[in-house]
Each structure stands twice: as structure tokens, then as C-alpha cells.
Amino acid sequence: MSVTNHFQEDNMRWKTMLLLVIMGMTLLPIFASGEGEGPASTSPGGAEPVEITLLIDNQSPLDGLKAVAAAAEEKLGIKVTFEFRPGGPEGENYLKTRLVAGDMSDLSYFNSGSLFLALNPPQYFVDLTDEAFMDPVIATFKQVVSVNGRVYAAPAGEITAGGWFYNKKVYERLGLEVPHTWHELMANCEKIKAAGIPPIAASYKDSWTSQLILLADYYNVQRAYPDFHEDYTAHRAGFADTPAARRGFEKLREVYERGFLSPHPASTTYENALLMLANGEAAHYPMATVALANLQAVAPDKVSDIGFFGQPGDDPSDHGVTIWLPAGLSIWKGSHHIDEAKRFLAFFLSQEGLDTYMRAQKPFGPFPIQGISLPDDIFPATRDLLSYIDAGKTAPALEFISPIKGPNLPQICVEVGLGLKSPVDGAREYDRDVEKQAKQLGLPGW
Missing domain, CATH: 3.40.190.10 (Periplasmic binding protein-like II)
Incomplete structure (x- = not known):
């Protein structure tokens, strides 16, 4: 590539x-x-x-x-x-x-x-x-x-962009503001949980959806380690030995350990999660904005209730979004x-x-x-995405600036996201997974 x-x-x-x-x-x-x-x-x-x-x-x-x-x-x-x-x-x-x-x-x-x-x-x-x-x-x-x-x-x-959909009506009812750091997002989730609402819809029945928290964090990885994609491709760095990259696995595990996921995440489908979000039965859904078209199909009268924000890092002045x-x-x-x-x-x-x-x-x-x-009548969540682009706060997902993406990442993320594997073990397994592909591609350093 x-x-x-x-x-x-x-x-x-x-x-x-x-x-x-x-x-x-x-x-x-x-x-x-x-x-x-x-x-x-x-x-x-x-x-x-x-x-x-x-x-x-x-x-x-x-x-x-x-x-x-x-x-x-x-x-x-x-x-x-x-x-x-x-x-x-x-x-x-x-x-x-x-x-x-x-x-x-x-x-x-x-x-x-x-x-x-x-x-x-x-x-x-x-x-x-x-x-x-x-x-x-x-x-x-x-x-x-x-x-x-x-x-x-x-x-x-x-x-499209990867980040977090949120139900604006839930936020308004609980007096919450869009978070600009991971700590603020977790604090919002605590308040939502205390109100008896699942903070996060999880749809691991469709395993590809389990990757979003990890993949959407790449804006933050890139800001912390601008050359990660080069070093990753050249086998000079991996997820397990790079704190900024491993952080995505840690966030995926954290939301499980703090009890923020919706009930029965392993049997919940993508469409189920969209309906939960639309109906206020969950406050957030980590997902890509491509889902807005599906949301329009399953809940056309509620898609305007949904907002979007990029997955925040630790610096409130540098809140961006990962682009696909x-x-x-x-x-x-x-x-x-x-x-x-x-x-x-x-x-x-x-x-x-x-x-x-x-x-x-x-x-x-x-x-x-x-x-x-x-057109003028775009989704409110699309306008939220455009605000990041207008501000220049974007980074491409890793798969667009490195030729390697392991095929087993969805299953690894499910295991980390359900507490079956530690973040470190998940990161190590993914590093082994991409090694196979890198060798098949004949990349130098592998």
C-alpha cells in the first residue's frame, strides 16, 4: 500500500x-x-x-x-x-x-x-x-x-466519522453537557447510570461494532504519537508497548468494569442498539456516523434527537474526531x-x-x-461532525495510513469489552494478529 x-x-x-x-x-x-x-x-x-x-x-x-x-x-x-x-x-x-x-x-x-x-x-x-x-x-x-x-x-x-452518538433528550433531562475529555464522559455516564438509564448501548452480537471505542480513539493516538502509523507499519511500535495506542483497549474495558453497558451486550444486535439509543433506553452508542442512515430507517421520528461527538482524550482544548x-x-x-x-x-x-x-x-x-x-436539511448529528471538520480537528483512521489491520480485531474487542481478556492481553493478541498480515504483504521489518 x-x-x-x-x-x-x-x-x-x-x-x-x-x-x-x-x-x-x-x-x-x-x-x-x-x-x-x-x-x-x-x-x-x-x-x-x-x-x-x-x-x-x-x-x-x-x-x-x-x-x-x-x-x-x-x-x-x-x-x-x-x-x-x-x-x-x-x-x-x-x-x-x-x-x-x-x-x-x-x-x-x-x-x-x-x-x-x-x-x-x-x-x-x-x-x-x-x-x-x-x-x-x-x-x-x-x-x-x-x-x-x-x-x-x-x-x-x-x-464518515467514528465517535459517540448521544440522546439529546436524555442529556437535557439530566442537565449534562457534551464532554470534552474522557474523564468528563465517564462522569456523565455515572450520572446517567444513577438515573437508572444504561449509559452505553453495546451490540456485540454484531462483533464489528465492538471495535468503535478502540478505532475512534485514533485521533488521540495521533496527537500523542504523530509517527505511530509509520512505526507501527515498520514494526517499530505496537499496541501493547505504546501507551497511547493501548489506551483504546483500556477504555473499552473500563466502560464494562464500571457497569456502563446496556443489558445483554453479547446478544444485542446493531439494530437493537440503534433503537435503544433512539428511544432513550441507552444514552450513548459508540458508532460511526454512517449509522445515521440506518437510524433514519428504524426510527425516523427520533433521529433528530441524536447528537454526535468525537471520542474525547485528556486535553479539553484538543477534542477531535477520527475520520473514515x-x-x-x-x-x-x-x-x-x-x-x-x-x-x-x-x-x-x-x-x-x-x-x-x-x-x-x-x-x-x-x-x-x-x-x-x-443539502440544508442534514441530520443534526451530521452538523456536529461538520463542526470538527470546519475546525480542522480530524485525523484519518489508522487503516487509511497503514496497510495492516488484523482480521481478528472484532473478536478481540468483544473479549476485552466483556471482561474476558485484559487490555494488555487484547493489545498483545492484536499485535500478533497484524503480524500475520504484515508478513503476507511482505512489509519491511516483519
Whole structure:
């Protein structure tokens, strides 16, 4: 992966690009202005549409993509049929199995960053570097889906952030303020617990959700140890021997030991946790802002009651947020419909396509595409996220500036989060987990 040093070298560009996206400022026009900004349909009138398949996990929000797919069928004569896989490690293994077997969907929706690069994109996916529809995509996204300078995925949605959702009505009723240090957050949780409300919804039945407290802490890691991603990638530092990095495991264990988790965390699902948060049956949910679209689906009348803050560290004057770039859409090399898949991506990334997306699904963050402005009626929690971006208080998640992320992190976090493993043991196990991947990638120092 060629992004190891990109955040340290381009820290200001990262912040500037995000701010430009929010403000609707642009360095380049996306497409010429005028009617029909998306690609025009070349499908003969009345002809049967060409069908392409798109593989996506069964927990990502779909309203926006489905709306674009419906418009593409009408305008382009291309019908998108969605196929579904599990989320988390199970879904990753399913995707890898299909790729190796040569039985893959035309398009696949999957993480950008280290998990995507571990798939060996040049072997399986079409090179999109020279496609005109990729021109307005910001360099920050292209870098995390590139191998040797070639780009293998288009952005599938918005930039998201990891942190804490909170129920504003619970906070108002108890007279609480948004915390700016971890100590203040824990003090809020104590008051919430004393009021008879579970302070934190935990949904470890869906194991990927257990990682958020650890992963969302990377802004604080980066501030304490700016070169951690380089030393981690070069095997000069790990989670177990780096106090700032190990702190995320300690926070995950602390909320369990202090009795802050909702009942039955091991059997609670992601959707259950969203409903608990929306209904005030839990005050917080550590999660990524992508969940706002799911929250809108399950509790549309209560999504405005939910706010968001970045996971705080120890300095109240330096409260930031950890950012995730969106998943990518890649075209399988073995597809019989590569041209149609490219035309769909071009339409999706056009102003017309993204307007269609945003009408069907409120955006939960900015798009990594120059010139795309967000509508006025965004979620309140999205506005909370934008305040961090406007202030330049962001850092990319570790998986976007290091090529290694161990596949067993969700299970390790479940064990630490349920008191089955100490933070130190969890950190050591994760260091061993990433060692396997680093050696497979042939990284120096491993």
C-alpha cells in the first residue's frame, strides 16, 4: 500500500479538502453545466435493460444506492441487481472466497483502505485510474484504493466519522453537557447510570461494532504519537508497548468494569442498539456516523434527537474526531458487463446521480468529490461532525495510513469489552494478529 506516509505529509491537504467539500467550493467543475448532467441513456426505447449485479453487505444503508440504481435503469437501460453478504469478518471471507473461485458480482461494495488493499486489487478489479468520472474524486480517497499509483475503486458514499452518538433528550433531562475529555464522559455516564438509564448501548452480537471505542480513539493516538502509523507499519511500535495506542483497549474495558453497558451486550444486535439509543433506553452508542442512515430507517421520528461527538482524550482544548473514508465500488475483471458497470459508476458520481442519492437518503457526511454540496436539511448529528471538520480537528483512521489491520480485531474487542481478556492481553493478541498480515504483504521489518 502506498499511503503509509500520506497523512503526515499531507495533513493540511486532508483538512483543506474536507473543508472545501463542505463549503461547496471546488477546484474543478465536475461536469459541464446544463441539462442532463449525468451520462445520457443509449438504451433503445423499449429494449430490455442490461442487468449487472452489485454485492454489498447486509447492514449498509441502501436507500441512496437503490434510488441511483432505479434512475440508471430508466436513463441508461442498466438494471442493478443487489446481492447480499454478511458484514464483518464473515462477509470479508465470503468476498475473498468468491474472488478466488472466479464467481463474483459485476460490482462489489467493500471497505477502502487496508482491508481493500489486502484483497490484491490488481488481480481482481478493473483499473479506473484514467476514467473521466474519477477526475473530481479527491486525491485522499484515491490514495487509499490505489496500488502502485493505479486506482481500483470509486467512492460509494460519504466520509464518515467514528465517535459517540448521544440522546439529546436524555442529556437535557439530566442537565449534562457534551464532554470534552474522557474523564468528563465517564462522569456523565455515572450520572446517567444513577438515573437508572444504561449509559452505553453495546451490540456485540454484531462483533464489528465492538471495535468503535478502540478505532475512534485514533485521533488521540495521533496527537500523542504523530509517527505511530509509520512505526507501527515498520514494526517499530505496537499496541501493547505504546501507551497511547493501548489506551483504546483500556477504555473499552473500563466502560464494562464500571457497569456502563446496556443489558445483554453479547446478544444485542446493531439494530437493537440503534433503537435503544433512539428511544432513550441507552444514552450513548459508540458508532460511526454512517449509522445515521440506518437510524433514519428504524426510527425516523427520533433521529433528530441524536447528537454526535468525537471520542474525547485528556486535553479539553484538543477534542477531535477520527475520520473514515467511504467504502469503494469496484468492477470485477471477470465481468461480462465492464462497460455497463463503468457507465453506472459515471452516473452515480455525477451531480445528477448524487442529487438522486441525497434525495433518497440524507447524507451523514461530506462526499470525497469536489463540488458536491450538502443539502440544508442534514441530520443534526451530521452538523456536529461538520463542526470538527470546519475546525480542522480530524485525523484519518489508522487503516487509511497503514496497510495492516488484523482480521481478528472484532473478536478481540468483544473479549476485552466483556471482561474476558485484559487490555494488555487484547493489545498483545492484536499485535500478533497484524503480524500475520504484515508478513503476507511482505512489509519491511516483519
